[in-house]
Amino acid sequence: MLKGVLGLLGALIVTGLLQPLLFVYSLIYSFWLTVTMKDWARFFVFWYRLIDGFAAALVHALFQLAFALDLTWNVNGEMVEDFVTHEEQTNFSKKNISLSASLGKVSLDGDLNKFGRAFSNFLNFSFNQKSHAEDSWNYHVRREALLKKYFQ
Helix, strand or coil: HHHHHHHHHHHCCCCCCCCHHHHHHHHHHHHHHHHHHHCCHHHHHHHHHHHHHHHHHHHHHHHHHHHHHHHHEEEEEHHHHHHEECCCCCCCCCCCCCCHHHHHHHHHCCCEEEHHHHHHHHHHHHHHCCHHHHHHCCCCCHHHHHHHHCCC
């Protein structure tokens, strides 16, 4: 937990120091680009791309927050396990695995009951995906492999 707090604190410090400098540079550069190219549209294209990039970063941050919430649901996922499968040796209630991934593993193993299949279909509908839980499990497996390869 301390590692995450220190990482966030470091990122906030760097952002506080770097972002104003980058903004001023972008402002000057957008005017320079407009004048040298003699095309006022360049100014608006530059700022459109900049704002679009900030929006994409915000969406990414929100997705990461949603993923973190999914991780917390799984840590407390014993009840979900009892509702979606008769199996007891599952990934529910384990840390660093999302509830969606745990459900996906049970689904891929063919151990979902009727309610579990309905819950999985509800997640598919909610996230506008064909196989949200199964894809979450596949994402988890590949992510763990990358983390092991590069960070352990």
